[in-house]
Amino acid sequence: MPPRSSGYQLRLGPEMTSMVRILLIANAAIFVLQMIVRLAFKSPWIESLFALHPQDVLHGYLWQLVTYSFLHGDIMHLLMNLLTLWMFGSELENQFGSRAFLKFYLFCASMGGLVTLIAAYLGFPQGIVLGASGATFGLLCAYAIIWPNREVLFMLVFPLKTKFFVLILMLMIVFSQGGQIAHMAHLGGILGAFFLMKVYRSWQSQSKQPTWSLSRYLQKRRFQRYQEEMNKRENAKKHVDELLEKISQHGMNSLSRAEKKFLNEASQKYFNE
Structure with a gap:
């Protein structure tokens, strides 16, 4: 041609x-x-x-x-x-x-x-x-x-x-x-x-845009869930660092009940690997 x-x-x-x-x-x-x-x-x-x-x-x-x-x-x-x-x-x-x-x-x-x-x-x-x-x-x-x-x-x-x-x-x-x-x-x-x-x-x-397909949709959903999980980890790490800084300055008793609960859950979910 x-x-x-x-x-x-x-x-x-x-x-x-x-x-x-x-x-x-x-x-x-x-x-x-x-x-x-x-x-x-x-x-x-x-x-x-x-x-x-x-x-x-x-x-x-x-x-x-x-x-x-x-x-x-x-x-x-x-x-x-x-x-x-x-x-x-x-x-x-x-x-x-x-x-x-x-x-x-x-x-x-x-x-x-x-x-x-x-x-x-x-x-x-x-x-x-x-x-x-x-x-x-x-x-x-x-x-x-x-x-x-x-x-x-x-x-x-x-x-x-x-x-x-x-x-x-x-x-x-x-x-x-x-x-x-x-x-x-x-x-x-x-x-x-x-x-x-x-x-x-x-x-x-x-x-020229690709047509919809189930596999592409599922792949996109998996990536979205992964991205959401990474965002949650990042936010949790930032909040944990703030709480640890508070403990170092004012002691464990300075944390509220909700903050202690969050710190415990975050340590088990995100930092126990």
Whole structure:
């Protein structure tokens, strides 16, 4: 895998990472399920439930804001998104960590769905939206922010810096036309990536924090009890020294009953080893 630097590079493809592999398999498996259901039942009922239908979302089908990104219309649609996920997602996962990368990917996908929903609500018909393009455009944006001077093959032919590559894609979103392209989902993915990378920086550090586990909790409790015991010993030693000083100056009878009791208990508990 090429080293991470800000210089020029011509990538042939990174080593596939664990979360990227899971997402690739999930997208491919769901696409196969789509095809099987279409052939078996002669009805795209998976798309009707899980693709993004803006009117359905407004009536409570909120899961479609994410699930649409795991569905695809045809094999080329799937392969292009999977290729982008592999080529750009693997190095981003190495940069972020697997859990943070998954949060990033799903957030960009959901932002693609949300921007699509907003556009439909404002009177711009969106039709039925499906595909991982919102998430993969977010990956492209993040990649361009982290490694702006790396080179990719635009149209698989022309070497182009990633910062210009993403800019061209954004311009294509603004000026291109066509009912079969989910421009708003692409735009939402880019906006989501920009927000996480430039505004909400704590999402990555939070994701790297270890998850709760029983063994870690018990270890922490043992350490707390040990720390409390050490504090008690220190306080007891300090108080015992004060009482011994009092005895040396005024004799044993100068101690109160409570002080004698404390001195006796402390000597047996802390100083009898």
